[in-house]
Amino acid sequence: MSEDDISESQVRAGEEGADRGGKVVSLPTAGWNKTVPETVRFDRRELDQILRIYSLMVGAGEWRDYAIDSLKDRAVFSAFRRASEIPLYRIEKNPKLARKQGAYCVVAASGKVLKRGHELSNVLKVFDKPLKIVASN
Numbered sequence: 001m002s003e004d005d006i007s008e009s010q011v012r013a014g015e016e017g018a019d020r021g022g023k024v025v026s027l028p029t030a031g032w033n034k035t036v037p038e039t040v041r042f043d044r045r046e047l048d049q050i051l052r053i054y055s056l057m058v059g060a061g062e063w064r065d066y067a068i069d070s071l072k073d074r075a076v077f078s079a080f081r082r083a084s085e086i087p088l089y090r091i092e093k094n095p096k097l098a099r100k101q102g103a104y105c106v107v108a109a110s111g112k113v114l115k116r117g118h119e120l121s122n123v124l125k126v127f128d129k130p131l132k133i134v135a136s137n
Helices: 009-019 042-058 118-126
Strands: 065-070 077-080 089-093 104-108 113-117
Touching: 009 042, 042 077, 042 118, 104 118, 113 118
Parallel strands: none
Antiparallel strands: 065 077, 077 089, 089 104, 104 113
16 A cells, blocks of 8 residues: 555544554564463364263263363363262373373373373274173074
8 A cells, every 4th residue: 555545534533542642552572472481282083082982981970070271281071970079081292201101191080090191092902892791682
């Protein structure tokens, strides 16, 4: 846009703002979010896998509620039988353990780690139901 494109009313509006003592304040942009600690979250793919398991368990009548926590060091998906109880299972993502034991783990209500690994899909296999033999007549 050239100077010729600016209308006379826009120029007058700018002059009036200058008369009112308007002041331009620059906001810091570089590095401002470095002071805010980053939280760990589940991404879309991970949530899709977790909610697929959750929907199967809700359909089976085992789970009824869930909570998602994003903390500084880990993300936690908690599954509840009732909202007023402690979680039956916690699915945790801890990036600090990614190179060692694996970033993902499933923890029971007792605090016992049921399964840990590098791939979320493999860790969630702990919820797979074993096949049953059905007798036919």
